[in-house]
Amino acid sequence: MAVREFDPFIRNEREEKLARYAEALASQIAETAHVYDESGAFPFEHFDLLRQEGYLKLTVPKQYGGDEISLYETLLVQERLARGDGSTALAVGWHLLTFLNLRSVRPWKEEVFARLCTAAVKEGKMLNIISSERETGNLARGGIPSTIAKRTSGGYMISGVKSFASLAPILDHFTITAYLEDEDKVAEFLITKNENVKVIESWNTIGMRSTGSHDIELNDVFVPEEALLSRLDDSHINRFVADSRAYSLEVPAVYLGIAWAARDFILDFAVSKYSRSFGGVIADIPHIRDKIGQIEILLKSSRYTLYAIAEKWENNPEHKDCFSDEVSMAKYLICNNAIRIVELAMRIAGGHALSKNHKLERLFRDVQCGPFHPPQDDMVIQQLADSALTKVKNKKGKTI
Structure with missing residues (x-):
């Protein structure tokens, strides 16, 4: 019987179980990782497995049915999942860190957060923030989104094109950053896919080929008032930093x-x-x-x-x-x-x-x-x- 390699970063029995759990999942997705790398197709079967095995609720708060694992524990499982397939681990990681971040900072109305948590736990719905734009460049360097949110009756009309939208093929809802035209501010909005939200299959790269990081085009997408999650200014918590x-x-x-x-x-x-x-x-x-x-x-x-x-x-x-x-x-x-x-x-x-x-x-x-x-x-x-x-x-x- 092979002796398991000692890992000095596993500190207790709970972390040991999480590590073994992630290793088992990694061994399964590793079997077809090369297939999706070659085709560039999104690995829906990998995410079906992760959903069935409860991976998508790992960082959701316990109060909404999640496992509420810590940052440290998230690193343990993600490092191991990536040994099986880097693309799948990177893609699901955006979902995990989004809930990890949100459950700590709580920048949104609690009823909105609760609804998204419940969707992740009960339906396996995934969540990601789509911020980057080809036109604007790296917003982390201080750019203003070219995606525009215009106030209208009952809410906002949003238009623009987002890029590097990991998980795009599988997302039913996601958040974006957009420029609030009438307030001269940047805000985060919740978008639900509809006929005015188009996934443009543009992701064809040398590496991480199956993350589904396509472009997403928003064409006069109406969102209600409550879809404005937070304004990114000094008067509100900026969860990104x-x-x-x-x-x-x-x-x-x-x-x-x-x-x-x-x-x-x-x-x-x-x-x-x-x-x-x-x-x-x-x-x-x-x-x-x-x-x-x-x-x-x-x-x-x-x-x-x-x-x-x-x-x-x-x-x-x-x-x-x-x-x-x-x-x-x-x-x-x-x-x-x-x-x-x-x-x-x-x-x-x-x-x-x-x-x-x-x-x-x-x-x-x-x-x-x-x-x-x-x-x-x-x-x-x-x-x-x-x-x-x-x-x-x-x-x-x-x-x-």
Whole structure:
């Protein structure tokens, strides 16, 4: 009987059960991950499985029938699910982190939130925020949405085109950011699909090919007054930056899971692959062992970074707004380390890893997507530089 590998980040029996649960799901979706990667089709069967097994209610509050798992626990399950299929893990992750964020910040009217929670628990309805636009660029850099909300009798008429709308094929409702024309403000609205909401199948990328991140076109979509969920200004809680954006740690957890899958694959390959020229398995070749050692350093340091930050954040609730630098740093470090891990694995595997039917080729393409999630590398570097310099300037100012 195989001995289960010790994981220092599993702290108790509950986390052990969650880890095993996610691993079982990962092994099932892994069987067809390559099929959806090749076609670019949305993996509805994966989400049917996740719905049946209760994965879609993991972060929903207990008061509405969910499991209310913590941020730390979310990272544990997502890292493991991504070992089976990065695309599915990334896509479902937006749903998980949305409820994780909303249950903490509570920026909306409670009856609206309750209704969406109930839909997720009882019907498996998914939720995501669709914010990006091709025309405007990265709104995280301070842009104003080109999607316009115009006041009309009983509500608003909304028009615009959103991009990178992960889960688009499966969403019945989602939220967007739009420019409130008569108030000169940006607001978040709840959109329910109808004949004026069109999914444009534009997602055809090198990696994360089955996330269903298509464009969504809104053509004079009427929404009632209550669909305006919150105004993103100083008078309302901005859930997107609340709590140091710690909920976004779910994203690097996914890319770390992909890297972990590459690591496991190449270790098995190295101890099994016989080299005639060497006269033994390649795991005993010095330059192969060097690359494996580098992979271990990158993987272990990334995991320690991820879980240490999550644990510190959860254990210091009075300082949840003080971890912004650490959260951004983790995203930068882990996503870039993940790329390097897969690159090293491919160097060990050799030219065969470049083949379209090789698992590492898919993992290599998927992991390239990590740095493109906000905050991008340059933003993280600038943020940490600004933070460090501001602290020094403030300190000097106090001593003058």
